[in-house]
Amino acid sequence: MHMLPLLLAASTSLSPTDTLPVPHAFLDALASGTRTRTGAPGPNYWTQGYAYRIDTRLYPDQNRVTGSETITYVNNSPDTLTEVYLNLAQNVFAPGNPRDRAAPVTGGLQLHRLVVQGEPVVLAPRGALSLSTSERVALPDPLVPGAKAELEIDWSFEVPEGTFRMGREGSEVFYLAQWYPQIAVYDDLRGWVRDPYLGDGEFYLDYGSFDVRITAPAGWLVSGSGVLQNPEEVLTPDAARRLASLTRDAITPIVGVADREAGRATAAGGEDGTLIWHFEAENVRDFAWGASDLYVWDGTVAEYPDGDGGTLRSDIYTLYRPDRPNWDHSAEYARHSIETHSDWYPYPYPHMTVNEGVIGGGMEYPMITIIGGGRTPESLYGVVSHELGHMWWPMVAGSDERNFAWMDEGMASFAEDLAFDDFFEGSNSGLNTMNGYLRIAGTDAETPSMRSADLYGPFGNRGMASYGKPATVMRALRAILGPEVFDEALKTYTRRWAFKHPNPLDLFWTFEDVSGQDLDWYFHPWIYTTGVMDQAVTGVEQSDGTATVILADRGEIPMPAIVEVVTDTGRRSRAIMSVGEWNGRTARVAFQVSGRVVEVTLDPDRSLPDVNRGDNSWAAMR
Ligand SMILES: [Zn+2]
Known part of the structure; x- marks a missing residue:
């Protein structure tokens, strides 16, 4: 293993020869053929599989959910596996459980029955397994390669009041995520991934299918990660007809303000006044759902190339309380985001649903997201586009959000900025994102991006390390490689790792593979350290027909330089100096010019995160 200091010392002679550290487990994966040095999955790559069948019921008047x-x-x-690990994320709300965010204490998950491979597991009164968020369950019969095991689990919990990523707003809007016992990931690099759910870190899950039946009172609209299988049973004939006839050129109110009652918003319900909503989802890493009797439901259609000459279409649904400002535009925002992000990889699912309420920000699950808070059009578009960016990273390219949050948050933020600028003409979101990073770059408020999401201080530096900085790092790389090469690399990464589990090295090496360049010098300092970039123009030497711009590197991260000169005839020319042309801390960039150079500007488009732009320009004495 190649060890490197966390920060490149300022006294080091800067050279672009930095090397990415390769963990021992990754070397094993290379040797066993599950991963490769090109960044593509190896010939022996595998992921575990699963199918969930869940019957659940929401009791809004008791704020409870039960499930089987x-x-x-x-x-x-x-x-051969002799055990499995269960994720019991609701236990982050159990008394005494460790967590890194304040949370309401609800009692956590109550386990009522657990049967493993046909054998009942004896539970303590509260449920023997009900305290921790990650629990080991022994398998009575060892599970050999290729074999299947069945687990049956009955459970219930009190839904916490509006909290991180899930919960309820009073008893009127519910959002159920981290709501059912899950099998943890077993992968080629770590075996069982048993990281506890503490609050800050998000999720890492395998891919499989879900068959979910949700019982809710009639009059409550229910939406979920899967495709609704029985619209004619749970909706009125009119609403079911509107749902079936959505088009791209209209935002159709499937259930409008005038319809919000049992027998109008939904079918009338059976004898006990409930309806069963049946959803199925394929090739997803999770399932989440929402319900409210105050929602209206808008629908439209996104259309985008399938990458093979054809067109794919996906229904877009948004469900919201009609008094929430700007939500009447939410379906339009979601349609634009799905269509724009599909340039990276065609959106692979049959619908996308955006639910309103419950939490202050936004949170992504396959085919569904929850977004709360009062929002301007720009803010609502931004969060919609960000959460929908997550349908690609990590829902398609299934990285580990808890340990490598920058991989999904950075990429979703990067894609959000591009989509935002496409929607709101004249904006430059990437520049705003970069300026946010530059405000704390190199200060004690900064922490490296390559760190578990649960190992940051409580004052916001996880946000910069996971969102704004990696988005800035991607934007700058796009400027260095050029949009064609960068876009091809990101598309290749997403396609190669679709429905698999990429590690950061798979991303880095795919960019190196596609660009044909060693980029260790770029990824290592930007992702693993808090070093900064600071280039300066220190002078210009002029002789007949040639002007040589003298540059200085005053930061810790050597970078290519984008140099623009203006001559006294008003002629403007630009050169890109590669990172290898630094000679220690100085570099010389020669221009063939007629006339004298009167102005020099480094990085005129502001595409690189230079922490001090005060020394980026030079003007001739007049
Ligand atoms: Zn995000």
């Missing part, structure tokens, strides 16, 4: 599930787990690994 069967998990069919498929061991695609070459290992």
